[in-house]
Amino acid sequence: MKTILLVDDEANMRFLLRMILESAGYEVREAVNGAAALARVEEGRPDLVVTDLMMPVMSGRELVERLRDNAQTAEIPIILVSASLEAVLKEADAIFEKPVNEDALLAAVHALTEHEAA
Numbered sequence: 001m002k003t004i005l006l007v008d009d010e011a012n013m014r015f016l017l018r019m020i021l022e023s024a025g026y027e028v029r030e031a032v033n034g035a036a037a038l039a040r041v042e043e044g045r046p047d048l049v050v051t052d053l054m055m056p057v058m059s060g061r062e063l064v065e066r067l068r069d070n071a072q073t074a075e076i077p078i079i080l081v082s083a084s085l086e087a088v089l090k091e092a093d094a095i096f097e098k099p100v101n102e103d104a105l106l107a108a109v110h111a112l113t114e115h116e117a118a
Contacts, residue, residue, distance in 0.1 A: 001025065002027065004046055005040055006028050008052040009033055009056060033056055034057065048113050054083065060082075064078055068091050079094045080096070081097075
């Protein structure tokens with residue numbers, strides 16, 4: 001079973017995304033900000049990270065930069081889910097605007113986690 005680290009400071013958004021991902025057969029771990037996400041990554045490398053950008057303590061932007069700068073985590077696929085597509089990061093593998101299209105998100109998650117296994 002593929003593991004996805006879901007990072008968002010909004011509990012309702014985490015709940016919604018968790019339900020979408022778990023119903024598709026993924027194991028989901030959660031973090032409320034980038035700092036908590038880095039700690040979760042140290043506990044076990046996820047197959048994919050889905051993160052918001054605007055969060056307290058450590059933003060999604062800084063989380064992505066930290067993951068990409070670390071040789072052990074640089075290859076983890078990352079999907080951004082943001083309220084604004086103006087906040088695009090070239091380091092992300094896919095970007096979705098909130099509210100997210102469930103089918104498009106699952107298609108990207110599947111493509112990125114299958115690519116990871118190849």
